[in-house]
Amino acid sequence: MKSVYMDHSATTPVDPEVLQTMMPYYTEIYGNSSSVHAQGQMAAQAVEQAREQVAALINASPSEIVFTAGGTEADNQAIITYMTHKRQKKGRHIITSAIEHHAVLHTCEFLEKKGFELTVLPVNSYGLVEPDTLKAAIRPDTALVTIMHANNEIGTIQDIKTLAHISHEAGAAFHTDAVQSVGKIPLDVKELGIDMLSASAHKLYGPKGVGCLYVKKGTAVGSYLLGGAHERNLRAGTVNVPGVVGFGKAAELAEQRMPQTTEHLNHLAKVLTEGIINNIPDSRLTGHPVHRLPGSVSVVFDYVEGESILLMLDHYGIMASSGSACTSGSLDPSHVLLAIGLPHETAHGSLRLTLGKDNTIEDVNYVLEKLPPIIEKLRMMSPLGK
Amino acid sequence: MAYSKEVMDHFMNPRNVGKIDGASGVGEVGNPVCGDIMHIEIDVKDDIIQDIKFQTFGCAAAIATSSMVTEMVKGKTLEEAEKVTNKSVAEALGGLPPVKMHCSNLAADALHEAIKNFRAGGESPISIARDCCHDQPDSRCVKIEK
C-alpha cells in the first residue's frame, strides 16, 4: 500500500547521512565525553564539533549551547531555573502565550502553583501575539517572557524580534520555544534578541531525545537536573554522544538545504492548501496565511470530527494529525485552536498535514485525491450541517 | 489508540446510515461542542423495529457504536431493544479503548431516546444535550446550559 507521511511537525525520520555520522559513536568511539583517556577525548571532540554545528545554525557561540534530552527538557530548564535563579532579582511574574506547547504552558502553570505569578497572553485569529497585548501585560516585576517562535499546530510564526525588544525594554528576559522553527526557517538569536531558546533534533531529521537550550552569555540559568558537572555545570548526566553528534549533523544539513527545502515545501503546501480549500466546501486554513512554517498545512472542516478523518486517511496510508478532543486525549479540542477563536465544534474537525523534504507532488496529489471523498463520506454520516 | 477489528469494520463500512422518511421515532444525544452527537431514527410496526438508521458526528468509536446498535436491534421487539446498553454495544464490538467508554459510547442512549419518542407518539423529537463528561464528572468538562 502507498504510504504518505505528512506529520513532520510531530517528528521526522532520521536522515541517512545523520545516522551514518552517529553510528561510530555507538560501537567505536563509545567513550564518556567526561573521561580523560583517548576514548573520552574523541567523544568530547565530537560533542564540541556538534556544539559548533548547532551554534552556527542559530548564530550563537558554541559556549552558549547546552545539550539536553529534547525540547521539553530545554523548556523546563529555561523557565524553572531562570525564575528560581538567585541572580534573577527582577520579580516573580512570568508572561507566556495561550498557544504554547504544553512543555512551556504546564511548566509556567507549575511555577504559578508554587507562588509565581503568570499571565497568559491571548492571540489574534491568526495565532499572533500582538505587540500591544504584550506591552499592556508587562509589569515592573515581570522577569521572563516566553513566547514560541513557530506554532506546532497552526504553523504561525511570531514577530519574535518585536516581542523580545518589548520585553527587554521592560527589563525582562526573553525565552522562545523554537522547536518547530530551528532548521526550517532562518533564525539568528543575535538579530532577534533572544536570551534563551529551546530546540529539538527530531524535528530536523535528527534523533529523538536530543535537544538544546541556547543560553545567551550571562543569562541567569542553572542546571535543571542535579548531578555531575557535565555541560559546564548546566546539565548533569553523561552526554548522549551519538545523539548529540546526530543533532550537530542534522543542524549542518538543515542549514545547507534550507533554501531548496523551503522552496520545495512552499510549492507543495500551496498546491495542497489550494486543492483542499477550493475542492472541499466549508473548509478553511487555520493560522497565518503568509507568516507560517514552510510545509505546514492546517485546516478545519465543518460537520466532521478529526479522529475519524485521521483513521480514514490512515486506511489509505496517509499519516497526519488533528487537534480534536479524541486525538488530544482530553475532553477538549486543542487549546491552540480554541485560542485562535474557533468554536469547539469547528476545532473538533481539524486536520494538520505537515510536509517534509521527502514529500513529492505525487504525495500531495494522492492526498488531494483521497481527502475530499473522505470528508464527503463523513459528512453524509453526520447529523450536522444539512 | 488501538481499535478492535470490529470497530474498524463498522467505522469504515457503517451499516444503516441515513434517515427514514416518516420515521415513527427519533432520538438524539450528545453535543457538537464535545465532539460527538448521535441521531437515530426508527420505523416501528407491531412493536418491532422494522427499520433503523443513524447519523453520527464523532470519532471512530462514536460511528462504530452507532452502526453496531442499529444491527443489534433491527428486527427486534422494542422490549428487546430497550435491554441493549452502551456497555453491551461496546462488548459486541470487541471492546473500546478505555477513554472511549464514556466519551463516545452513547449509541444505546440515542436508541432509547428514539423508542421513548415513539412511545410518546413520535411528536417533536427531543435532542438531549449533555455536558461533555456524560456520566463521568470531570473538572475539565464543558458544561452545557440547555
Ligand SMILES: Cc1ncc(COP(=O)(O)O)c(C=O)c1O
Ligand atoms: C513547539 C514544541 N515545543 C516542544 C516540543 C517538545 O519537544 P521534545 O519532543 O523534543 O521534547 C515540541 C514537540 O513535540 C514542540 O512542537
